[in-house]
Ligand SMILES: Nc1ncnc2c1ncn2[C@@H]1O[C@H](COP(=O)(O)OP(=O)(O)O)[C@@H](O)[C@H]1O
């Protein structure tokens with residue numbers, strides 16, 4: 001944006017307060033590379049207030065929880081950058097901004113923290129705009145996907161549940177939400193190490209054998225059936241042929257845990273680009289068995305991964321956006 005264009009941006013109203021909550025997401029879910037994602041009930045919370053810059057600093061950022069010490073507090077903060085870009089795209093700017101973030105989603109572990117940050121920023125910015133300048137749901141999905149690059153994270157972050165996405169010929173994305181069978185119980189094993197999505201994507205081959213592509217198509221189709229109405233098929237339905245082996249060298253402990261769990265018949269996958277390992281248990285009884293199996297693996301192997309095990313429910317609700325008017329607690333849910 002040129003200086004002249006920037007000067008023409010209109011300020012959004014000061015004194016607005018919006019709150020957004022966005023779930024963690026598991027990209028790929030095994031064979032759904034870059035196109036299937038699942039929301040988990042682990043949610044980042046963000047409050048954004050527009051302030052009068054004459055009365056204090058132009059930007060203040062408060063962060064608690066995951067990566068609280070690591071993320072920047074300035075204009076380079078991912079949510080701040082996203083808010084600014086989204087306002088500018090609509091012809092507006094923020095006079096002064098205060099952000100209050102409570103992060104629950106671990107960073108760089110394959111749980112879609114960057115998608116959650118981008119979705120939070122886009123929804124917050126949209127709510128700060130005058131109603132007639134706001135983007136609708138479809139436009140919001142396209143813009144978030146463009147900023148993030150991975151619709152398999154963005155779609156479940158926005159809409160919840162399991163979502164199948166596809167690239168249209170014109171470069172936009174479609175999405176279809178698939179209900180998840182009520183008994184399905186996720187188990188997430190999160191290692192201490194981080195792996196950036198960018199680094200993990202750099203390990204992928206530029207082409208794959210036709211037989212692998214064909215086998216993968218069968219498993220991805222089966223996944224959509226299994227997750228909705230046939231959880232007993234989840235183990236074969238989560239077999240991937242496109243990305244997990246290629247990335248294993250960057251996360252050997254995750255690859256080893258994945259192998260151990262799949263050998264026991266559990267539906268384990270690398271979560272997103274890794275290095276966390278997600279298992280979709282068919283019901284809560286199997287979920288407890290998976291947790292015990294991870295515990296045994298941890299005791300028997302000195303892999304140094306320092307696994308943390310979490311059992312969040314499926315995120316049946318996507319992002320939630322509340323707009324607060326004035327100083328009262330009365331809010332309107334607008335997403
Ligand atoms: N809530 C957040 N606030 C600020 N930056 C964030 C937030 N979430 C993610 N990020 C940025 O995104 C990076 C992680 O993104 P990525 O490598 O795609 O991993 P993943 O999305 O799997 O957690 C973090 O290191 C941080 O720079």
Ligand SMILES: N[C@@H](CCOP(=O)(O)O)C(=O)O
Pocket residue numbers: 025027028033034035109110111112113114150152153197201243271272273274
């Ligand atoms: N389809 C993407 C998913 C990346 O998810 P993240 O949570 O690791 O950012 C990929 O496999 O690269």
